Amino acid sequence: MQEENIDLSGQVGGNLREIRKSKRMSLEELANVSNVSKLTLGKIERGETNPTVNILWKICRGLNIPLVALLSFEENIEVHRFGSDYQFAGHNNDWFVDPLFKANGTEWFRGRLEPNSEYSECHLAGSEEIVLVLNGQLELKVGEKTHQLNQWDVIKFKGEELHTYINHSDEKVHLMLSLTYTTP
Structure with a gap:
């Protein structure tokens, strides 16, 4: 079995920087509330040092976060296999959607529209949707305009x-969808 080389110092430092910035704190402010020097905090954020558990506890108390927040790591890669079950179905079981990813305010979905069926929906004000047709033909009605895709x-x-996905064919139509919400 081959072990992965994991840069724990770099990941802890990245988590710390992200959390500190989300709280809109400077290194100096964090140093004051955690009793850890600004120099040490900077080295931790840059991944130049491997902090002790004692130092991490002080930082966590200063930020008012659990230790796991600094130690949790997300995988850089997620795979969603085609052909897996869809998680949500429309009320007539003619529309299926599978939430895939959420990144930078955009949600990604895989969708399927059953043969000879349609599905309508609308989202929150300020949202933008992008649809990619993966196979077949789709009629998409957005407001009063109809688009053949x-x-x-x-x-x-x-x-x-209000938009309506319409499949006039005898085959399933598969789609990739993204939905981005803007803040008013």
């Missing part, structure tokens, strides 16, 4: 408008 066609529209 073929395989690999992409459309972007305001998600707050």
Whole structure:
């Protein structure tokens, strides 16, 4: 069995920097509330030192966070296999959607529209939706406008408008969708 080389110092430092910035604290402010020197905090954030558990506890108390917040690591890679079950179905079991990822305010979904069916929805004000047709043909009605989309066609529209996905064919239509919410 081959072991992975994990840069724990770098990951702890990255977590610390992200948490400190999200709390809008300077290194100096964190040094004052944690009793850890600004120099040491800077070295930890840059991954130049391997802090002791005692130092990590002081930092966590100063930030008012659990220790696990500094020690938790997300994988850089996630894989969602095609053909896996969809997690949510429309009320007539003709529309299926599988939430995949959420990154930088954008949610990614895989969708499927059953043969000879349609599904309507609208999202929060200020949202933007992008749809990529992976196979077949899709009719997409956004507000009063109707768009005929073929395989690999992409459309972007305001998600707050009522939109209807329509499949006139005898085959399932698969889609990739992204939904981005902007702050008003």
